[in-house]
Each structure stands twice: as structure tokens, then as C-alpha cells.
Amino acid sequence: xxxxxxxxxxxxxxxxxxxxxxxxSVYVTLPLFIGFAGYLILRGLEGEGWRYLLLPLxxxxxxxxxxxxPLMLSLAAVLIYYLTLYSSVLFLKRCRLCVAFLxxxxxxLIYLGLIEIYxxxxxxSSITINMQLVYSLLMDLLAAVLL
Numbered sequence: 001x002x003x004x005x006x007x008x009x010x011x012x013x014x015x016x017x018x019x020x021x022x023x024x025s026v027y028v029t030l031p032l033f034i035g036f037a038g039y040l041i042l043r044g045l046e047g048e049g050w051r052y053l054l055l056p057l058x059x060x061x062x063x064x065x066x067x068x069x070p071l072m073l074s075l076a077a078v079l080i081y082y083l084t085l086y087s088s089v090l091f092l093k094r095c096r097l098c099v100a101f102l103x104x105x106x107x108x109l110i111y112l113g114l115i116e117i118y119x120x121x122x123x124x125s126s127i128t129i130n131m132q133l134v135y136s137l138l139m140d141l142l143a144a145v146l147l
Contacts, residue, residue, distance in 0.1 A: 017055050021063040029132060031139035032063065034111055035104035038078040039144055042086060042103060069126055070118050077111035097145060104144040108137050 024030045037056035044052030060074045085106055092098040112133075115126050127133065 013055065017059045018062065021059065021066040024063065025066040029135070031136040031143075032067075033136075033140055033143060034060065034063070034074050034077075035106075035108035035137075035140045036143040036147075037063075038074065038081070038107035038111075039100055039103045039147075041075075041078050042082060045082065070115070073114050073118060074111055077107055077114055080114075081107050081110050100144040100147060101141060104140055105137075108140055 020030075020033075024032060037059050040052050040056040044050065044054075044056070057075070061071075063069070064071055064074060081103070086103065089099055089102050089106075092102070112127075118124070119126050
């Protein structure tokens with residue numbers, strides 16, 4: 001019976017990764033979970049397993065395609081965070097919740113900064129900063145806390 005539940009869990013996770021970005025493009029009030037997916041990528045880079053790398057990468061790519069956001073900018077935000085700030089956040093290694101919370105917060109802030117730079121360079125408007133984006137950031141942080 002345990003094998004069936006584990007199979008159903010992974011099927012549900014894969015369905016979420018595949019279908020949730022499509023729902024976000026229709027229902028704009030749903031949170032984006034960019035920072036949370038980035039944190040899962042960091043956990044995959046730290047040796048948690050390939051699932052922590054491939055599923056969040058596919059989710060971020062699917063999200064950017066469905067929302068017409070700049071391609072691979074979220075991955076660039078994760079890599080910038082990993083190369084610059086992640087090692088200094090790891091001093092809180094005993095507090096895994098603190099590392100998750102700070103990682104999601106910084107990944108989201110770096111992503112917002114990169115998208116603003118992108119919009120300035122190419123004179124576009126990819127995303128507007130309003131209360132829905134703050135709501136998305138709060139839900140992203142809540143997902144990191146609940147993990």
C-alpha cells in the first residue's frame with residue numbers, strides 16, 4: 001500500500017508542475033512560487049536528489065512560457081543567489097527554516113530586480129509591482145515555512 005501512495009504523491013507533484021503555471025496564466029491571483037522553486041533547486045544542488053533539480057526547473061520554464069516572462073531569468077536569479085549569497089546564509093545551517101525563508105526571500109527579490117532591469121533595458125513592462133505581487137511573495141514565503 002505504501003508504494004501506491006508514493007506513486008500517487010509523485011503523480012500529484014508532476015501534475016502540479018505541469019498544470020499550475022497554466023492556471024496562473026488564467027487566474028492572475030494565484031501565487032507564482034518562483035522563490036520556492038528556486039529553493040528546491042538549491043536543495044537539489046546540495047545533494048538532495050535529481051527530482052529537486054528537474055521538477056523545479058521544468059516548473060520555472062513552464063511558468064515563464066505561460067506568463068510570457070523573459071526566458072531563464074528566474075534560473076539566473078537562483079544562480080546569482082547561489083553564487084553570491086547562499087554560502088553566507090548557510091551559517092544558519094542548524095535552523096533549516098531560517099535558510100529556507102531567507103533563500104526564498106532573496107531569490108524573489110533578486111528576480112524582481114532582474115525583471116526591473118530587463119524592463120528598463122528593453123523598455124517593456126513584463127510585470128507590474130502591486131499588491132498581487134506582494135501577496136505572491138507572502139505565499140511563496142509561507143510555502144517555504146511549511147516545507
